[in-house]
Amino acid sequence: MTGPTSCSSAANTSRHGRSKSSSSYCHSRSGAECATSTTTNNAGRSSGEEDEKDGGVPFYVNRAGFPIESVTWERMWAHVARAHPDGQEMVDKIRNAAHLPKQPVPSVPNFKPSMSVPDWLHAVQNYMKNLQYNHTGTQFFEIRKTRPLCGLMETAREMIRESLPIKCLEAVILGIYLTNSLASVERFPISFKTQFLGHHFHHVVLGLYCNGRYGTLGMSRRADLMDKALSYRTLSELVFEFEDSYRRYQHSVKKVKIGLYVPHNPHVFQPIEWKYLVLNPCRQGHEDMRKELEKHGRDMRMKVRRGTWPRHEDEGEVWDTAET
Known part of the structure; x- marks a missing residue:
């Protein structure tokens, strides 16, 4: 982890000789995706520090890039001290340590022509x-x-390059990058908005389509809310499987957003279409959702065959961070 000092980090050591936090930040009372039961004290924060919220709990975004600025670094540690059960004692123990073991950097998978599509997706995951x-x-x-x-x-x-821990949105972008060479695999984002104990939570995975089967890549604290094998015959089967998984954690799915296929050319000056189809499971019946999902799947496949894609207005412009 690239930080401003050589003796910084949190509960598990990082791959750059510093450590990363094992705080319970993303740990809801149900144990489902991206939440925490810790109440964060927002008093004294300046405008812009609280970058995003999920489940009513703030999380921060490193907007200054690398190396990480001191203000971002200290803000992260202050949050860890508030959220971790051992608090400041844990932070001081790590940051004041004379030596922290260096963790190995994961090797980027190398695609080989002999590898099958499932094997390569497994290596990426x-x-x-x-x-x-x-x-x-x-x-x-x-x-x-x-x-x-x-x-x-x-x-x-x-x-x-940085080899740091990631969350679900970052995993979607990394998954796209690592599968650009798989021309037979179409990729598209699938986003979920869920509710638990009065709070809303957001999650996204990378949908996959290959040889008539659907699956996903992604990151989550829960194994059944991330990658799924290319074994689902229809898009609705895949989405309903996620809905069942959320139900096991007492989360009710409020919205499902399905994007369009992402081009395999990494140089295109075009944004990803994140929410071409928006479904509301609370208002729509199971059969209506199934029909809309199957129609969307057919439409996407036809667009690829015909080489037609929706135009994006102002596709060269960059705005502030959108809803996650």
Whole structure:
């Protein structure tokens, strides 16, 4: 982890000789995606410090890039001290340590012509798992969802260079980058908005389509809310499987957003379409959702066959971070 000092980090040691936090930041009372039961004291924070919220809990975004600025570094540690059960004692123990063991950097998978598509997807998912899920309360890589694809691919290369823990949105961008060479695999974002104990939570995975089967890549604290094998015959089967998984954690799915296929050319100056189809499971019946999902799947496949894609207005412009 690239920080301003040589003796900084949190509960598990980082791959750059510093450590990363094992705080309970993303740990809801149900144990489901991206939440915490810790109440954060927001008093005294200046405007702009609280970058995003999920489940009513703030998390920060490192918007200044690398090396990490001192203000971002100290803000992360202050959050860890508030959120971790051992608090400041844990932080001081790590930051004042004379020596911290250096962790190995995960090797980027190398695609070989002899590898099958499932084998390559498995290698990509294992690589992301080895980076580990980020529990520090600070997202290390800023993902602006309206940024052109070519710019997001540069962020993916930065993730590989820094080799730091990532969260679900970062995993989608990294997954796109690592599968660009698989022309037979179409990729598209699938986003979920859920509710638990009065709070709303957001999650996103990378949908996959290959040879008539659907699956996903992604990152989550829960194994059944991330990668799924290319074994689902229809898009609705895949989405309903996620809905069932959320139900096991007492989360009710409020919205499902399905994007369009992402081009395989990493140099295109076009943003990803994140929410071409928006479904509301609370208002729509199971059969209505199934019909809309199957129609969307057919439409996407036809657009690829015909080589037609919706035009994006102002696709060269970059805005502030969109809803995650």
